[in-house]
Amino acid sequence: MSATDTRPAPRLSLGPITYYWPKDKVEDFYAMVADAPVDIVYLGETVCSKRNQVRFEDWLAIGERLEAAGKEVALSTLALLEAESELIRLRSICDNGRWLVEANDMGAVNLLQGRPFAVGHSVNVYNDRTLALLARQGCKRWVLPVELTHETLADMQRSRPEGVETEVLGYGRLPLAYSARCFTARARNLPKDDCRYACIDDPDGLLVSTQDDNRFLALNGIQTQSARTMNLLPELGRMRALGVDILRISPQANGTDKVIDLFHRALDGELDPIEASTSLEHLMPAGPCDGYWHGGAGMDVQGRTGKAA
Amino acid sequence: MELVCPAGNLPSLKAAVDNGANAVYTGFRDDTNARHFAGLNFTPEKLTEGIRYARRKGVRVFIALNTYPQPGGYSRWQEAVDRAADLGVDALIAADIGVLEYAAQHHPELNLHLSVQGSATNYEALRFYSDHFGVRRAVLPRVLSMSQIRHVIEHSPVEVEVFAFGSLCVMVEGRCILSSYATGRSPNTYGACSPASHVEWQETSDGLDTRLGGVLIQRHPKGENVGYPTLCKGTFRVGDNIYHAIEDPISLNAMELLPELASAGVKALKIEGRQRSPVYVAQVTRVWRQALDAFERSPDDFRPRPDWTAELGKVSEGAQTTLGAYHRPWQ
DSSP, X not given: OHHHHTSOOOEEEEOOOOSOOOHHHHHHHHHHHHTSSOSEEEESOOSOTTOOSSOHHHHHHHHHHHHHTXXXXXXXXXXXXXXXXXXXXXXXXXXXXXXXXXXXXXXHHHHHTTSOEEEOTTXXXXXXXXXXXXXXXXXXXXXXXXXOOHHHHHHHHHTOOTTOEEEEEEEEEEEEEEBSSOHHHHHTTOOGGGOTTGGGGOTTOEEEEOTTOOEEEEEETTEEEEEEEEEOGGGHHHHHHHTOOEEEEOOOSSOHHHHHHHHHHHHTTSSOHHHHHHHHHTTOSSOEEOTTTTTSOTTOXXXXXXXXX | OEXXXXXXXXXXXXXXXXXXXXXXXXXXXXXXXXXXOTTOSBOHHHHHHHHHHHHHTTOXXXXXXXXXXXXXXXXXXXXXXXXXXXXXXXXXXXXXXXXXXXXXXXXXXXXXXXXXXXXXXXXXXXXXXXXXXXXXXXXXXXXXXHHHHHHHHHHOSSEEEEXXXXXXXXXXXXXXXXXXXXXXXXXXXXXXSSOGGGEEEEEOSSEEEEEETTEEEEEEETTSOOOOOOGGGOOEEETTEEEOSSOOXXXXXXXXXXXXXXXXXXXXXXXXXXXXXXXXXXXXXXXXXXXHHHHHHOGGGOOOOHHHHHHHHHTSGGGOEEOGGGSGGGX
């Protein structure tokens, strides 16, 4: 590890809440975050524009409180933009004039070009040529698409444009797909136009198992996630060596404070990443995975024993 | 409206041309396109022959280079763009920003289309591809309703092509990695969804199980029709219910929407199925040609003929069809 220790540890970020939580839960969650050891917090609705518990003004107010608590705030945007009403909302986010905006669709990139912006993992940055073009438009930060490997990341890092930060999703259920169809509504036999906000009942998504009881996916409205939680903390050494700037945690319904704490202590060198990962596994709704990073199927578990680190 | 038909090989290309396609779309024999299947697609020589055949009958030939190269394999995509330009294809269908930029810079004469794999569902995204690469047409993901398509076209700087028939992606194309979650291979990285190399068929005392990457996708009782285990069409358990949690094995058929698609300003209709047989291509192309001709003759009283619907039903996945996202209640 000696060669890797010379590089600074990545900063820690907290991704947007991907689920639909009641406003009180969201407020409580960010009250916790204000005192938690994360550096960057992404705010906003990224999955479904019908979700209306927390409105744009509420997000701004939460952002102000977090900023006052010393956090760097960024606003995240919808991954699937279809209706004009969604574009209107997107434009106000892009024009907020205060915080960095994370584009999760090329429509947002189009609105943000010429200003500093970030691109999230649903924008397909699969090669250096793509990243270079986005950097020329103002991209200051990109998130590695979740299906790419550490080898591809190493290639990307070698030709990374000046002034662009690299962020990697380090912990969370994987975002696997987006659809026009709401699978939560489908599960409840409701039409999407009368969904009754059914996803508010599933603060960690709705579990999909195979017929032989393998916990496989989680339905989150129009988004499909992995049931397993990806954890790349055992790869911390490699990430430092690769010059990863930011490590992202994706919020879950319970225990996000503990996840942040474990990551923070591992980044500080206070906890061994493998040991911390054993504790993390107890917090996961359906166990771990890390296959994508290692070049396998996303659901695979490879680095758990630390042999790959 | 232009009828754009699939050609996985030369016999399919000829079948499409002979049965009334206005354009055919093809791919090279590797992972540079999203139908990277064994034995499918074109060598440069076969494509030259195909282009010659199509040109004689006034049919255009497109090539899809619509997967996402990673730095390690990038040169393969670059060479494929050069090859497509040399062959003189009528359009290059691409998704990756790097590929589009390379094509626009090095082959300014190439007519660029944004692939459905580019995930552009709104006109702001289309403006980006038009402004930066001079893209002239975009294929929209199969997630928009009829009124949303109309709205996109009203504000779009580029022509719009939509899917009219064939297997139905229920997810936004280019942003679905369900396949690689189970197998390590996705349309973006490998050019195939639910790849055959990862499929297992397993006889049990009750019937047949199909697995993908070891994940049980479908459990067929004895005597039931066995379908291909595409991940999103599997039968899973949610709570106490076992059902098609994501989508039924069903195909898209937008024929009854022809008048609406035309009045919305859709410029081209795409038939899915480069992996299907020349017989499929011939049948589907013939029926759609008849429908489009009938519509153009008398647009005001167009209705799909029952024999067309029956013929398309026979070649549809699960022998069922849907209007998909075009029809709002499906969503």
